[in-house]
Amino acid sequence: MKMSRRTLVTLTAATLPALSVASAAHSAPPTPPHADGAQALARARVAADVLMADYDQNKAWFPSSWWNSAVALQTVGDYMLRSGDRRYLDQLDHTFERNKGPFPAGELSGDELYGNFTSRAIDDSGWWALTWITAYDLTGDQKYLDMAVTIGDFMNDFWDPSTCGGGIWWDEERTYKNAVTNGQWIRLTAELHNRIPGDTAWLERSQVAWDWYTTSGMVNEDGLLNDGLTDACENNGDRVYTYNQGLAIGAALELWRATGDPHLLDKARYFADAALVEGALVTGGILTEYTDVLGETTNDNHKQFKGIFLRYLMDLADTTGDSRYRDAVATQASTIWEVDRNVADQLGVRWAGASTEESPNVFDWRTQASAFSALIADVPQDGVRRSLSASLSQAPVVMPDGEPVQLELDLDVTITSADARRLHVRLEAQGPEGWEIENAHRVTVDVPGTGRDGEPETVTVPLGVTVPADAADGDHRISVTASGPGGLEFLARTEVVVARTIDFAAGTREDAPWLFDAGGSGVTDEPGRFADGDSYFVYRFPFPASTTSAQLTLTISNQYLVDVGPDGESWTRVLAEDEPIKDASNRAAHELDLAPSLDGEDKDVYLRVTDAFPEDGWGGQVHHVSVTYGGS
Template sequence: MRRLAMRHVGRLLAGLMVVAAVSAGATAASATDDGSGSTDVARARVAADVLMHSYDPVKAWWPSSWWNSAVALQTIGDYMQRTGDRRYVGQLDNTFEKDKGVFPPGVLSGDPLLGNFTSRAIDDSEWWGLTWVQAYDLTGNRKYLDMAETIATYAYGYWDPGTCGGGVWWDAEKTYKNAVTNGLFIRLTAELHNRIPGDRTWLSRATTAWHWFTASGLINSSGLVNDGLTSACASNGQTVWSYNQGLAIGAGMELWRATHDPSVRATALRLADAGITSSALNDNGVLRESCDPLGSTCDDNAKQFKGVFLRYLMDVADTTHDPRYTGFVARQAASIWATDRNAGGQLGERWAGATSATSPNTFDWRTQASALSALIAAVPTPAPRWSLSATLSPATPVVIPASGGPTTVDLDLSVAATSPGPVPMTATVGVTGPDGWTVTAARRSVSLRPNGSATPATGTVPVRVQVPADAADGHHTVNATVGADPDLSFQATADILVTHTIDFDTGTPAEQTWIADADGSQSNGVQNRFADNDHYIVYRFPLPADTAHASVTLAIDNEFLVQAGPDGTSWSTVLREDREIHDGSNRADRTVDLTPYLGPDKAVYVRVADSFPQDGWGGRVAHVSVSFG
């Protein structure tokens, strides 16, 4: 099945349109941070909330990637454990209970799921094993540790000393022995030993696997981990991916805790040193994947690799407190926060923020989870109990009527705080906008009553923005700053786009302005947004109050189902491909009259889905333009 089965692998308008696409805390925190780490906690909280916004509570995952969902859930667990915030424990258990059964291919994975989070993909299974160990550490609930042990037992069934002297096969077909599967196996088995009193079995397996791994040739002369072994049991010399490096580091650190063998620790630190200094994995001190540079594209797997490296480098930094590692962690978090966030508060693929018209930075829940790991690693231990964060909610896009005059954009400034105990807090609020704009907060302060860290106290302040009729096309910034004792400050930013047209390529930052619901749709680059199986993409187009007619033109191919509606809940089919087409040969510009579907507020919604949901070749959209008058 396409994609889901791949694992690695107009005219000038009389009306003026204003769209507010708002950042979740989309600028750096206050320069007055006292260095206690309170701002690090706040940044991680904002980023975790953005990630959880993409979580599907029905299927209990992040559509639509199975192993990536395991890592995302593990990252949320890391966040909760690191900060004390416990708001997402329910989602963790929701996933455990809903997804532990047997599922046919295409439901949660391209492969059939065999139950207990296992499949023919041994590495996918092991990712879930690590997730459930993390859940056990967070909650103390033995069912999670038992599940991790079940998964490890399944993986051990693919340990094969008859080929290459050992190692766990990557897949049930036994076609490849590689670094990821074995790095995962060592970390998982060592974690089990360190949590099961009296264990000797998992310790023996972890130790044997470590000795095999370090002697296999997977670690090259530069201290970097290559992808896997050839059929002749030699390193294949393939790409050094950051997650393979990270897993090898993490495996060594956990095994050292189990054995106290200084040689194991020394190897782990040698791998860490290579990972943070090699030009293969770094550019000017910022971690990068080989697919990160401009002109290249990372697939959905590689988008998440760097976060795995940071998870296990965090282990090294926490254990050694060596400035080489703590400084590297801090540098990644600072670069992400300063350069790698978009107008929706998402964190991107390129941690140094590189982007161009032809090779834009990518932002989705996978890149969010990856970068969140760096923000988590920057939180000191123990985490500060005081913290203050703020976000500006996404505003409903507004169209200025053709008659002109200012347009009002209403935002909500959400403030969240934690404290050591039940301590009343008053957060002061200040808002600013571009010259000539009027930006007003409904109140100058918000009262909060935080009581610990488990559930941050929250409050909301309405913010009204008056956009002048002569506002220039382009992006305009509205800033909101909140502050409170003791010496806490945070800034949230709204990015308001003023434009005369709706015309964009998919897979670009411009597209994000118009997405009302991405569901499980995916983008593999510019002009390549697709919605397979039971997933879809919904665009919302708010039009001027005096709009009499409207149409949308879609460059679209494959097995598309296009629907329109006035409210985002009721739909009428307006385009449908009735042939099973998998090669894009039916790509064409197709225009649909949207006039019958204009809502009372003149907004109209367009949804693209899959006309043959069983085969996974749904509608693929390259370009969208809307005309109205």
């Protein structure tokens, strides 16, 4: 049986198996050696590529999360500024042009979007303003700065000194004054002042906001920011979230740039030092959100908080040159890479890598974006002369049939160099005992020379893998070590999943091997995988060549359309919900005969789920999939 490689859409990250993540205890593991500049840049580049593989080109965002998309895109902007790699400028601009108009509730956000990236959630608007300033810094294009001003004007309408003496409201309903919105506001207004010649208005707003912020009561006696104020305008004693502390650092730094007041730089240090005290926001030296602790449950908001802290800790380390902050950054980055990374180079929510069966680490694009910030911060501010990275394509599932199976994978070797030159890279592949791997042992990359950092050059090398007929079910590691001049080295990894049964919970790491195309779908905490609007997802079942019958049991709910087909291109409708159900009251297990789709060139069968009512923000949700099959 020969299985040709298909181009697989990168999976929604929460579903990928954490195959190489250590199952750590509550405390952080010993700190790994810090990366040198070349390693740090290579790691950040790989993390950027993994993150952007989840970018939905159609909707021009990251699926199902509006404010998280803003923060993720700003992080990609941070990477481009730091590395000189500008490959993702088009996606940044595509998001700007595609999404600057109004949208009804449910299309891109649970809230209605008024246009110009504003909504009833004032802090959501603030994240987009900060993202467009980063885009302006990257490109110099005035439209981005103008958009940030427009959003700033919108937010300014929610500055209200009649309650608690000042502060920006968190929401349009004016229910809460909190740390995140006001930390954003100071950073944003100071950034606008520092980019608009002759400005005085934004600077005045920033200074007034800072004076209110630091005397509002949100800063507790330990120098940490509790989440917000009570109706009586007192510190509410709520959690100290890492992103609020990060914004305090960032606000002080940018206002210091605007004024030169040394007290502000001291305050930035003060907020950072308070956070980095053992037991405050770090455990064993590793930044830790309270939801990271084993037994706690994270959510889509908390997943990105730590990355925002690292953005501004990087700013402080760059500004002061203080080795304490640089070491703190390097510790986060090295630990993430060693113990919080799965075989697909996805980065999890627990930077210390803790994971158990009852309380697994979580991997998705939000956790990727957050940990990515730590890798960016670890890249030297003054650039890197040369770097090398490598990555292996995702392998398809193998369902053995008594004969060896041949796979073709792609190995991408990527190099940056300040000088134009031809670089020779050695390749050494390894696989399980008894498996055959065919690959080139050396590849040559011609690098034109782009100055320090710059856009990378990539060469794709085929890798042939023969899976023995008697390969055991489970995950089998394939790796390639790429070695270049000057001690450059990078390890690329992938897993081949061998399976003789199909039975998995959708929206978990179990469904990852079967997910052929994530299609902008999302996952829920229940768990489940859903497709709403114009998103979809496709499972692929590569049955053995002898298969003549297959019966699928699909547990599904809400507003679904289900199609099956033999090639991932032609489809037959097999299930459809004709009522706009939103409460999963139609959840049921459906028996589907897959035999009619077994007549393709191979015995692959594809199952696609889409939204029966794409206009209302609710779509089909799959909960469980199991298949029985037989043959001659």
